[in-house]
Amino acid sequence: MSLTEKPQSSPEREAYYEKIARQDYSALWNVLSGIITPTPKSECVPHLWEFAPARELLMEAGELITAKEAERRVLILENPGMRGQSRITTSLYAGLQLVLPGEVAPAHRHSQSALRFVMDGGGACTAVNGERTIMQEGDFVITPPWAWHDHGNESDRPMIWMDGLDIPMLSFFDASFAEGLGEDMQAITTPTGDALARYGANMLPVDFEKQGLASPLFNYPYARTREALETMRRRDEWDPCHGLKMRYVNPVDGGWAMPTIAPFVQLLPKGFKTAGYRSTDATVFSVIEGTGRTTIGDTTFHWKPKDIFVMPSWHKVVHEADEDAVLFSYSDRVAQQKLGIWREQRDAD
Amino acid sequence: MSLTEKPQSSPEREAYYEKIARQDYSALWNVLSGIITPTPKSECVPHLWEFAPARELLMEAGELITAKEAERRVLILENPGMRGQSRITTSLYAGLQLVLPGEVAPAHRHSQSALRFVMDGGGACTAVNGERTIMQEGDFVITPPWAWHDHGNESDRPMIWMDGLDIPMLSFFDASFAEGLGEDMQAITTPTGDALARYGANMLPVDFEKQGLASPLFNYPYARTREALETMRRRDEWDPCHGLKMRYVNPVDGGWAMPTIAPFVQLLPKGFKTAGYRSTDATVFSVIEGTGRTTIGDTTFHWKPKDIFVMPSWHKVVHEADEDAVLFSYSDRVAQQKLGIWREQRDAD
Amino acid sequence: MSLTEKPQSSPEREAYYEKIARQDYSALWNVLSGIITPTPKSECVPHLWEFAPARELLMEAGELITAKEAERRVLILENPGMRGQSRITTSLYAGLQLVLPGEVAPAHRHSQSALRFVMDGGGACTAVNGERTIMQEGDFVITPPWAWHDHGNESDRPMIWMDGLDIPMLSFFDASFAEGLGEDMQAITTPTGDALARYGANMLPVDFEKQGLASPLFNYPYARTREALETMRRRDEWDPCHGLKMRYVNPVDGGWAMPTIAPFVQLLPKGFKTAGYRSTDATVFSVIEGTGRTTIGDTTFHWKPKDIFVMPSWHKVVHEADEDAVLFSYSDRVAQQKLGIWREQRDAD
């Protein structure tokens, strides 16, 4: 079919192409098969970053530059297929951030949405819109678009977390806005824990009105998440492709916790091997507990706690857990579903 | 204005009224002021039922009839303005149910929605759609419309809870359906605690699809509710009319926990006196903690734990707490808001 | 099952019932089978009102009282099973209104929603929120809740329309509010036809924000409706139970045109006989075109243009058209669906 073939060339045609180019036109029939492809063709490739060497590099950065000078001391995970573009998938960014004891990452805000997934350390703080939250390993923390946020570490240990942002998406849509507060830390107006109590206990203030698209709950503590997973597994119903996979929700509407980024957590019991699965949302995984391996297309990655790996769009994926494993992950599925373009395919069906 | 006055009578007019009546007509102008009133006119009156004498009557019923013979051993709280109609407000029903140790209230289902608010005792069970929940004082439990449900008491104490149902609403809309299971207890297919973990921890199964309008979370434990209220009060922001008032939500969509009944819980700190407030949703209150008084229109009710009182539509209400007080309440506000007919008026604004 | 049986009486039990009655309680087990019924039990009965005699009675009323003295000169269609209650179904009201040439029905507003379905005459006006619309036979006109509205007849013929309101529903929920403007006619601020162009042409103003739950489009002209039905019938797909049945929608959200009343129009081609159907929304039908008959439960009604008939909840209905027929109808289906209590049963499935 002609959707996949390019018409033949000829001197007349080539002359025509040159002429129209001068008037800011090009011929669709010469590019059609490259821009409307039968299935997704991405420059994104599968890759795994091990945590131990990453931590070493981060600690080295800790001596090279302060959090304040850097604004954010972060190593970007660059997808090997798209070097120099600050992306881990075509639409998403991932980084590893280090905050040393006593440091502050100064207050700013931007139209980009951010998630923090805590990997190493415990006791550092993120402040969002006047409330601070203390972060522990496995916690999933949100900084909503255009919300003032700053980070500090009053603990006695270095703190490392993964940042997930929609930077490439905002660039693509030409919608980046940002500003600094001019202060290291914003004013704290709300007691710690208020958001979790107010929005996270299956109640809402009687006259609450939704504002913005991000969850007002900005820390989803791992202690609670893990306990819920452990209770649910008693039902002994496993999805062939996912094990026991949950999405973090915005308690205000039951939708995704973030407007552009879809965050997940999933439990794979010891010995479980998933059926093949592919979907259009390239996904970043971070291992919380357990060891195992994941085959993405033709490549198999062995993982252990705190490793990070990325699965491109429409690549078949199979997970296998050597021991009980918990994976955190994020993708742009929420964006794709809103736009009506998300697809999945399950070998199990 | 003529909306409030009836045209004068005359022999010709009276003859006409008789004639049209024979053809199943009547003249709007004779009844207009009675059916489209300037403000709500209800037969519902304010009233308070004390718990101690209620408990005595219930225990007496326990000797008079078994839960099984009665199907449900319940005393209906009849609004004194609408006796014989099995309603506490025009649209809602309230009852006090007793289940003695070892008893079972057999499995049935109906199109009516029901809530259980646990008043006295602890350890009895409700089973809903294959999962059992153990109920404790202050717990708010839902049996969604058309869900199989049965109750049992395997504890060693009598158990009393308040039932709140939309029976008058279903009668009004001619939409009552019911059937028995033919068994005392339904089969249990899901481990206890599954629903709370699966839907109540600010996550949802990744491919979860909403079914029906009621919350899949069917027990909102008071321990969690109370702890959240205690955390929130640290923010020290009190609504002049409500103190700290929360609505129980359906975690699937952030809407009301039930499709026809709006359930609330509110904290009034010691010494707090609310500003005058009225709304069109007649409300049933049940005191969980504390003592105080509530003035509804011209009547003041003094209340203490486990008392129940009812506030009719569009009556001004003022609460005053002598000590820290927690009130559970329910009304038809969710129905009125969906229909676009709910109104409120706050003295504080 | 005990859901349908009442426990036996005894002297002890009777004494108990008397005692609890004095404290505003009653025993659920004595009334359960009457308030939670296996299927709907309604006092509403099927009935048909012929137009010709109704028109005579209305013209007689025209000599007996002015539109202004009456506020609204309307004959209420009283369901024969619920006389004296100003209802045609348990939740809805129907009336026939007459406005004579030169008359005005003065401006007022109320929390009740109203629809006008034009039956006889043409050229009278209804003004809603500052815009007038000229009404013709078959037009479906809305006066949203709390919208100022008045009617006038500048044509040279008497004008008769059917009023459909949710008066019983607002009474049931204790939510009736009303006031007069103190003027015969409200000020006209918007050119006639604006609403139909602005909201009815499959476009909306770019920054339009939805206000209230009723359609901002308040006249759905029959000329347009009829033409659409004629085009659609070319597809030759008929629903076994409904023929070709459409619901009028609110163009702002695709939902029902009114918040509490569901309006429909349906085409039954000559010779078509519907399969049996029942649903919980008692429905008022008005014949626009054609003749035929409808069997409701055990009763068959023969109808012709401008007749009105009512079908109670959960009664099986079968329509048969002797010639191409068009029926307008309205029910409380929108309210029941929002509340999650609507059911239907189709013989055809």
Next chain:
Amino acid sequence: MSLTEKPQSSPEREAYYEKIARQDYSALWNVLSGIITPTPKSECVPHLWEFAPARELLMEAGELITAKEAERRVLILENPGMRGQSRITTSLYAGLQLVLPGEVAPAHRHSQSALRFVMDGGGACTAVNGERTIMQEGDFVITPPWAWHDHGNESDRPMIWMDGLDIPMLSFFDASFAEGLGEDMQAITTPTGDALARYGANMLPVDFEKQGLASPLFNYPYARTREALETMRRRDEWDPCHGLKMRYVNPVDGGWAMPTIAPFVQLLPKGFKTAGYRSTDATVFSVIEGTGRTTIGDTTFHWKPKDIFVMPSWHKVVHEADEDAVLFSYSDRVAQQKLGIWREQRDAD
């Protein structure tokens, strides 16, 4: 602030950057100011394409290649700031398509959404999901994602329309799917006009269930659009920034007519000059009627019927009409609003 500045370099730092690069990391602090910008920085530039020369080039293409060989005979409008990328804005594609009398553009489908805006000629057909529509100048036609579609021209004149697609967006999200039918034309199963009658007359089939996110109405005829604009202008209320601007809606939910592309039509009366306006959705304009000029940033474009021009994100725009003018336009506003990233700024406020 450091959001806009890059930390200083040093030999140690450079060595570090090289080391981390080898492990697929980069340092955020070196790129931060380029990827999270204070305001949008786009390669998209303003540009205008005149219709007359475009038509000449198209007719020349008509001799160079058939519609069938080309699959689609289209000249892509390439934004001068992003040559070789087949885009008119960062997220959208625009092309001019020619179908000669007797030609067919064969049936295929793809995950990309497409709009057709008819510029020149009349009487050609587009078939979508089994229904054909005849297209006239000014008509706005949709081919929803994954819907089979083909075009034919049975008129005696060449037909030219503008194609608007979300090709760059689907590429960005790695979600392109496409296939050919293997037939020139799909089977026609539905009479022409059915969709417009069924979904476009402010009614919906009583049991209609929404499928997909695109409007089931796939031709919005200009005759109807223009008449509605003419009626609305009688109200004489003009938006300072937009004149009278409407968005095409999906009648099923009142939302945007397409899931990823926002289509608009606006009337600017003779002599009207808009107040300055900017927004993050880069927009493609096509002139339907009238002449005038538009200033985008520092550039002024004079336009006449059938010209096309593009406005980049966050560039201030001012329109001025020399005579009554009607502009069609499209942007990705619907996508940005769903993602919560759309912004606008009005000089008039």
